[in-house]
Amino acid sequence: MAVFTPLTDPQVVEFLSRFDAGSLVSLEGVPAGTENTTFFVTTDRRELVLTLFEQGEHEELPFFVELLDYLDEHRLPVPGPLHDRDGVALHALAGKPALLFPKLPGQHPKEPNLTQCRELGDTLGRMHVVSRHFPGHRPNPRDLHWLLPMHHKVLVYLSPQDQTLMKDEVEIYQGFFGNAPDLPQGALHGDLFRDNTLFDGDRLGGLIDFYNGCTGDLLFDLAIVINDWATDTDGRLDAARHDAILAAYQARRPLTDAERDAWPMMLRLTALRYWLSRLLVVYVDPPAHDLTPHDPEQFRTILKARLADGALPLPEVNE
Ligand SMILES: Nc1ncnc2c1ncn2[C@@H]1O[C@H](COP(=O)(O)OP(=O)(O)O)[C@@H](O)[C@H]1O
Numbered sequence: 020m021a022v023f024t025p026l027t028d029p030q031v032v033e034f035l036s037r038f039d040a041g042s043l044v045s046l047e048g049v050p051a052g053t054e055n056t057t058f059f060v061t062t063d064r065r066e067l068v069l070t071l072f073e074q075g076e077h078e079e080l081p082f083f084v085e086l087l088d089y090l091d092e093h094r095l096p097v098p099g100p101l102h103d104r105d106g107v108a109l110h111a112l113a114g115k116p117a118l119l120f121p122k123l124p125g126q127h128p129k130e131p132n133l134t135q136c137r138e139l140g141d142t143l144g145r146m147h148v149v150s151r152h153f154p155g156h157r158p159n160p161r162d163l164h165w166l167l168p169m170h171h172k173v174l175v176y177l178s179p180q181d182q183t184l185m186k187d188e189v190e191i192y193q194g195f196f197g198n199a200p201d202l203p204q205g206a207l208h209g210d211l212f213r214d215n216t217l218f219d220g221d222r223l224g225g226l227i228d229f230y231n232g233c234t235g236d237l238l239f240d241l242a243i244v245i246n247d248w249a250t251d252t253d254g255r256l257d258a259a260r261h262d263a264i265l266a267a268y269q270a271r272r273p274l275t276d277a278e279r280d281a282w283p284m285m286l287r288l289t290a291l292r293y294w295l296s297r298l299l300v301v302y303v304d305p306p307a308h309d310l311t312p313h314d315p316e317q318f319r320t321i322l323k324a325r326l327a328d329g330a331l332p333l334p335e336v337n338e
C-alpha cells in the first residue's frame with residue numbers, strides 16, 4: 020500500500036474548491052505508487068488523479084509542470100496538470116506539494132503486443148520531435164555524470180567479477196561519451212517503462228510519471244524503452260518488439276548517424292544505469308517506507324546480454 024500521506028474528504032473538498040473541476044464524489048488511495056502518494060478523485064464532472072510529492076527535490080516540480088503543460092499543448096497523450104482559477108497548478112496539501120491531473124484511461128501492459136509497441140514507438144518519436152524545442156532545462160540526473168561517482172558506492176557489495184564488469188563498463192562509457200558524440204538533445208521522459216504507460220486495449224491512453232523528466236540525449240530515452248519493452252526474461256532482445264518500436268519511432272524521427280553509432284553503447288549504459296540505481300536502493304539508500312525494491316539482477320542480466328549479443332540491426336527507415 021503506497022498511501023504515505025492519508026487525506027480526509029474535507030481536505031480534498033477545500034483543495035478542489037480552487038479549481039473548476041466539480042465537487043467531490045469519492046476519494047480512493049492508489050496502492051500502485053512507489054514514490055509519491057496518489058489518489059483517484061471522482062467529482063460530479065470528471066475523474067482526476069491527485070498526487071502528493073513525498074520525496075525528491077521539490078524545487079524541481081515547476082520543471083515537471085512546464086514539461087507536462089508543453090507536451091499537453093502539443094497534443095501528446097500526457098496528463099497535463101490542472102491549473103486553478105488563478106492559473107496556478109502547484110499547491111500544498113497536508114504539508115506536501117500537490118498536483119491534480121486528468122485521469123487517463125487504461126492499464127500498464129505486462130506483455131506488450133506489436134500494435135502496442137508501434138503505438139509507443141510512434142508516440143515517443145512524436146514526443147521527441149516536439150521536445151527538441153522545449154525551452155526548459157534540467158540536466159539528466161542519471162547520465163554518465165551520475166554513474167561516474169555513484170558506481171563506487173556499490174562496488175563493495177558486488178562479487179569480484181561484477182566489480183570488474185561495472186568498473187570496466189563505466190570506463191568504456193567515459194571513453195566513448197566523454198569524447199562527446201554530437202547526439203540530438205531535447206526533453207526526455209527518463210523512465211519510460213511499461214508501468215509508466217497506460218493502454219486502453221491497443222490504444223495508448225497516456226504516458227505518466229514524468230518525475231525523471233529532464234533534458235539531454237534523446238537516445239537515452241529510446242534505449243531505456245528498448246531495454247524494458249523489448250527484452251525477454253533471459254535479458255536478450257526480442258526482435259519483433261524491438262523492430263516494431265524502432266520502425267514506428269524512426270518514421271517520426273530517424274536516428275542520426277551519430278545516434279546509430281552510439282546505439283549499442285547507449286543500450287549498455289542505460290542497462291547499467293538501472294542495475295546501479297536498484298543496487299543503491301537495496302544496499303545504500305533504502306526507502307523509509309516498506310516496499311519491495313526492484314530487482315537489480317534483472318538489469319545485470321540485460322547488460323550481460325547486450326555485451327554478449329551486441330545490438331540488433333536497426334530497422335530500415337522508409338523515407
Ligand atoms: N494521470 C493518471 N491517470 C490514470 N492513472 C494514473 C495517473 N497517474 C497515476 N496513475 C496511477 O497511479 C499509479 C501511481 O502513479 P505514479 O505517478 O506512477 O506513482 P509513483 O511515482 O509513486 O510510482 C500508476 O501506476 C497508475 O496506476
Ligand SMILES: N[C@@H](CCOP(=O)(O)O)C(=O)O
Nearest residue numbers: 161210212231293296297313
Ligand atoms: N523505473 C525504475 C525506478 C525509477 O528509477 P530511479 O533511478 O528514479 O530510482 C526501476 O524500475 O528501477
